[in-house]
Amino acid sequence: MPQSFKLVYFDGRGRAELLRLTFVAANRKFEDVRVDVMGWPSLRTTTPWGTLPLLEVDGRTVAQSNAIARYLARSFLLAGQDKWQEVLVDSVIEAASDFLAKILHIGEFKGNDLEKADAVHKFKEVTVPSVLSNFDRFISQHGNNGFTVGNHMTIADIAIFSVLDNLFHHGILDSQSLEHYPGVKAAFKSVKTQPRIAAYLNERPNASF
Incomplete structure (x- = not known):
């Protein structure tokens, strides 16, 4: 079954651009949600570690950019061949x-x-x-x-x-x-x-x- 991906970050490149580029390279659709800085304080308390980016996969949420990057790399066969x-x-x-x-x-x-x-x-x-x-x-x-x-x-x-x-x-x-x-x-x-x-x-x- 196809997975549903939602990437949540600020309206900038920062720590999310690697993740966006990985989705693009793998030709996988994702929802690119960009959070307004003014709305961040209220959202922050709902995140696992008080940080962005966040990745939602079929409704489940994970944070920390490097963990997300590794997950995407393994999922999309971009992690290496052995x-x-x-x-x-x-x-x-x-x-x-x-x-x-x-x-x-x-x-x-x-x-x-x-x-x-x-x-x-x-x-x-x-x-x-x-x-x-x-x-x-x-x-x-x-x-x-x-x-x-x-x-x-x-x-x-x-x-x-x-x-x-x-x-x-x-x-x-x-x-x-x-x-x-x-x-x-x-x-x-x-x-x-x-x-x-x-x-x-x-x-x-x-x-x-």
Whole structure:
């Protein structure tokens, strides 16, 4: 029996965009519910952990973005082709999540203009190259044919794409920067050019985060 999926998050990309992209890549329909920030306080007390995103599957609810990502990956055959690939894919999900947390922190940085400019500069010059180098080395060890793990698209590719897309969206990184990271560039391209994802990217609403 077909499953019914409802994804609940704010009206932004943030921690939900990986999940949206995964649905799109798998060609699975889902209800994309976007919560108004003003309505969040009343909704918060009804959630399992006081956080978003939430995923409802046939009326059952689960929270925590990485748990949801793994569930979708396993459900849609995007988790890897054996147990070893699965754990490698999991490690990329965690690394991408850590990176996204740093990106979101920069976007929400509290401080004066000079302090924020300094934080952004250090992020661009130190953090971003370090993380991309790690991704590139990982791909060279475990990926092939433009994919991060093995020879087929997994949610690992989508996770890397999603965080890079976030960097581009906020002007922290430009596409030319990927020339220094050939494995990352190939994985990014493999996702961006997937027909369903390309169509989604062309039509998705703009977002502030």
